Amino acid sequence: MIIGGPSSQLLGGRVAKILKEDLALCEYSSFPDGEAYTQVCSDFDDRVVVVCSTPSDRDIIQLLQILDVLRGRRIDLVVPYFGYARQDKQFAPGEPLSARAMAVAIDAFLAEGSRVYTINIHDRSILNNFRHVAEDLDAAPLLADEIGKMDLDDPVIISPDKGAVRMARAAAKRLGIDSDYLEKTRHSGTVVSMAPKEIDARGRDVVILDDMIATGGTMAQAISILRENGAKRVYLGSVHPVLTGSAVLKLCRAGVEAIIATDTLEKAVSTVSVAGLIAEALRS
Incomplete structure (x- = not known):
């Protein structure tokens, strides 16, 4: 039962x-x-x-x-x-x-x-x-397999911070593509910038992969930065689409191409x- x-x-x-x-x-x-x-x-x-x-x-x-x-x-x-x-x-x-x-x-x-x-x-x-x-x-391999079905141009998987590096690397290895993470650089008490640690994402499709999307604030900032730095299209993949409040609006305003998530939480984006x-x- x-x-x-x-x-x-x-x-x-x-x-x-x-x-x-x-x-x-x-x-x-x-x-x-x-x-x-x-x-x-x-x-x-x-x-x-x-x-x-x-x-x-x-x-x-x-x-x-x-x-x-x-x-x-x-x-x-x-x-x-x-x-x-x-x-x-x-x-x-x-x-x-x-x-x-x-x-x-x-x-x-x-x-x-x-x-x-x-x-x-x-x-x-x-x-x-x-x-x-x-x-x-x-569930990361399931997300990786879904990413593999997408028609992506020279893709790279990026984790939003060091905490999700293991997931990003495992997914990238499964697909045979590059991976990296966003490194934060503090310029002053109020100014912080983010950029991929090693890989140049210009002209490439990027998939930001993390275990959870909550308020969407950090992800929206990462999407905006990647697009400003020349990324072709930016997608977002997550195991748990918590998506509280206006998270989806933040991500869409930042220019996300699509959100891919699992049904550990049953949301509109839970396609895996x-x-x-x-x-x-x-x-x-």
């Missing part, structure tokens, strides 16, 4: 279709006071797969409600987008490690033999907070599905 969380209903359906398993009927609504209501309306076996991204506090609450319904059963829990993962360090006294808190809260509901899967989580060390077996799946990746992990 596959249960799709409130923000992963389409992805849950895709996983169920690939595995040829039943998809549970669930109800997600609210009480008059705004509290979340969750009901699994289908009968289920002892082994259940839950696919539930947690982009909001409400999604986390409803995931915990699902897990409470399934208490005592072996669960394969897939959290494609793991909320609060970026809060994995303390930068000031009194700050919580929210990523740890989320992992511990979820783990408390999991019975013996359960497993946890995430996809390109912010930092894999977060998985150490689970008592159960936890594995991070990599991770359902096959999840199904393969569950089979193995």
Whole structure:
């Protein structure tokens, strides 16, 4: 039985279709006071797969409600987008490690033999907070394959900073093309410039690749700079299209040619599905 969380209903359906398993009927609504209501309306076996991204506090609450319904059963829990993962360090006294808190809260509901899967989580060390077996799946090859299908002119894959270099290099290697990252240079207290570290992008199609697009501010700046420096067309690839507020408007105003993202979060730009990746992990 596959249960799709409130923000992963389409992805849950895709996983169920690939595995040829039943998809549970669930109800997600609210009480008059705004509290979340969750009901699994289908009968289920002892082994259940839950696919539930947690982009909001409400999604986390409803995931915990699902897990409470399934208490005592072996669960394969897939959290494609793991909320609060970026809060994995303390930068000031009194700050919580929210990523740890989320992992511990979820783990408390999991019975013996359960497993946890995430996809390109912010930092894999977060998985150490689970008592159960936890594995991070990599969707970057799926994005690379999608980029490979595009009609690009002398393409180069660029990461927006050093943090995403590994992903950019792996995708570029898979496609047999160049990769680089944007290096920031501070000229004064208020003036900062960015440019590719080594590669001249003039006259070339550029794909900026990162694990997540949130507000779009940094990406929009990178797109504008690359275009000003002579890049032919600039595309944006991301595993997790968070895209809060006016992020898409910022990116379009900056001149992005297209945004390519996976369906770990179900947005209009989520054209690459991770359902096959999840199904393969569950089979193995």
